[in-house]
Amino acid sequence: MSHLPGLDLTRLAGWLAAERRLSARLIAGGRSNLTYEISDGERAWVLRRPPVGPVPATAHDVAREYRVMAALAGTAVPVPAVHALCTDDSVIGAPFYLMEKVDGTPFRSAAQLAPLGPERVRRISLRLVDTLVALHDIDPAAVGLADFGRADGFLPRQVRRWSAQLAASPGRDLPPAEELRSLLESNVPAQSSPGIVHGDYRLDNVLVDSTDRPAAVVDWEMATIGDPLTDLALLIAYQKLSRLPGGELVTDAASAPGYLTEEEVRSRYRSRGGRDPVHFGFHLGLACYKLAAIVEGIHHRHLRGQTVGAGLPGIGALTGPLLEIGLAALKEDG
Template sequence: MPGAGARLTGLLIAGGKSNLTYEVGDGERTWIVRRPPLGHVLATAHDMGREYRVMTALAGTDVPVPRTYGHCEDTAILGAPFYVMEKMDGVPYRTRTELEVLGPERTRAISVGLVETLSALHAVDPAAVGLADFGRPEGFLARQVKRWRKQLDASYSRDLPLADELCRRLEADVPVESAPGIVHGDYRLDNVLVDAQDRLTAVIDWEMATLGDPLTDLALMIVYHRLGALLGSDSVADANAAPGFLSEDEVISLYRARSDRDLSRFGFYLGLASFKLAAIIEGIHYRFIHGQTVGAGFDRVGDAVGIMLETGLTSLEEHR
């Protein structure tokens, strides 16, 4: 790390099945180190080079990202690939309770910033920042349907006829994709940092980033909001339920005002996002019933799968 002293200390600040995040300091300065989770993991799901590359490329754009300092593939150093980046000030707000303390005006400002930053990301020309080969945008939507069908099949523990129906309808009516762009892959309020002036200081957790149809980011963020309203903060983030947070229609209107992308088939994207989250939640349910996940709320999380699938089917009929 640039200018680091001889004695470094480290603190794990985020762990689990996602990438591990450490705060490392020398008594005067602090950096962030990211590495894959412990144990056997899929390299493609926890690609340190991928996160490092996209944040490095976005430096200097209208998308706030931490400054990156170095990426290392030599596993002899930490036991896994890792990268070092700047420690950014800010809070990853997650719950309604956290935002209620700020009041409706500040909450609204934060939610406006969330949407404006997403539209700024989607306006970036991948080739102009050196990311022309960062993914395969052609056929992206069809591959997403197949990917999450495969994920759902891998967590099979019960019949889900609505999943079969939603998948069939998605496969049968894939729209013409919007112009390729940088897709974050998991964009939501608790994956950005917000400072004391309610400004977004950094978009973080780029482990699922790729090139594809950016409207999938917008749809996933909205479906996360629907899920938060369904389950509450015991299981998922529900910050969007705080007074002052932009409504779903306001989110879409603001995004449309700042983007020239065609949202006329947005119902498909909402259906796909619902299918994706249903597959993820079913995976959590599968691990819970097999004793691999413990904690508050996990005993009820499986109930949300059917509702998400119903929401996905209903969403296919939505027009914007």
Template sequence: MKQQQQQQQLPGLDLQALADWLPGAVEGAGTGLGATLIAGGKSNLTYALSDGDKEWILRRPPLGHVLATAHDMAREYRIISALADTGVPVPRAYAFCEDQQVLGAPFYLMERVEGTPYRRADELNALGPERTRAISERLVDVLVTLHSVDPRQIGLDDFGRPDGYLERQVHRWKKQLDASFTRELPAANELHRQLAAAVPPQSRSGIVHGDFRLDNILIDAADRPRAVLDWEMATLGDPLCDLALMLTYHRLGSAAVTDVANAEGFSSEAQIIERYAARSDRDLSNFGFYLGLAAYKLAAIVEGIHYRHVHGQTVGAGFDNIGESIHPLLQAGLDALKGGN
């Protein structure tokens, strides 16, 4: 009865079907499964899964409206597997299932890592400014480490098409935004026009996480990064896009997404850029374009969430006002292109 109740309470997760599949995929796994929803609605659904002895994290796509190329479980599983022996902290990958008869969508299991995904400034303020500064500096260091990995050396040389990456990003996020259309957004049209006309030569290709920010990293009790999560948009391309997107989240400073940059002691934007530049050899002279592109990308993601909320396809609370955050994002993108930084 308890298992049946859990199944009813967890959309997208059929515990009985999962129990039938699990022992053949993970050695030593039991069948008396319990699960809880960790995150749902905005992006991929994430569950904590246990057989009473062992624990895993299960990731699957969201319910309902799923954009083409988004929420690709196979790619996410592949990249965390490939990064296991690099200096980039990632969870151990256990098993991938492409049989949609099990849960109605592809999914994978990974290690459950202990740590905190800091999302709020008040969470960091509780640690004090010195610890907050250390966390923000290590955040940058992890990004530099990721961007220094040679994809060829870990079997990811075919993980993306780095040539022409920036042009394709401008096109891709226009396509994603159009696919989630619910209303007129003139500023989005203008930002796209300016981006398409100002694509710079891209920096040396490398691994791009695609959504790098502090609450996608588990920080342990010693304030060290233990695991980078949410690799669903990872590819090969221009890594400066990761830095720009992280800073765009910080500029937005919204509690609806993350406002960690408002915490006392958190590195300023200038300090983050300086630390990144000092530890990498990438040219940041055209960084205004990257910030504009980051704002446009984040706006498209927000509009996708807004679309799913409007159509009743989100799981969890907190989405009532998500659509309003697109307007300052679009303006920030236009300002970045105008000012160059």
């Protein structure tokens, strides 16, 4: 059995009572929960576990990720079927779950999308927005998620949460962070009606099938109940990030020819029944603050050798520009 960081195949085989030899490969690592493809030679699954090394207590909760996908099975939002959840750290060193392996492409880069041509890229981005509207249209209580998060006070808690995340990655002086935090705290708008929030909605967290349709929405580790406009704002924040030098270290798919513009994303969202993005400058500022905190956390862990995966050196250069974009959004809104 081959060795991969964060995965003990011998212990996993014992837990599964596997009759065949297991093999595995790392699909994604370093930025969020680690994702592996597991196979016994006949069948294949996907395993998700938290990153190696210390992580924030409220982040990378695989049990929550498992629960929300189980709840969304059979809805208009495509998700992989989930098979098993293990909360016993002694098996592979952390909680994990197994889910169906879904055929589809997580388009992360403009270089991946460009060969499809502008028409197909546009179609993919339209359906990306439509799937987000479908998610936000689901009544959390109707799928057993009424207690999945506290909607009241969601936006102020988000500001506090990402302030704490930034503070948990010390070592660099980031003056724009304090100004943005202060502006966010003093400009919290009224929340839209509660809905299911994905928390990290972007094209490479959606597996796209050969007909350019979303086959599965994945990476639900930040999902909760709250203001769904935060998902729309984050989708647009990723578009802004895609144009920054070094943006390809996270994702630059939105810069591919044919991809909807930021205004087209907002217009499509509204026209398909999404919420009206009032005070969107706040939401965009919060989204950029959140991305800056995530990027800074990755940078911090990378410097300490606590991440798995390539493409991490240099990612810290994105923190400052993201904070500045957030400041500009809030000031324009005011």
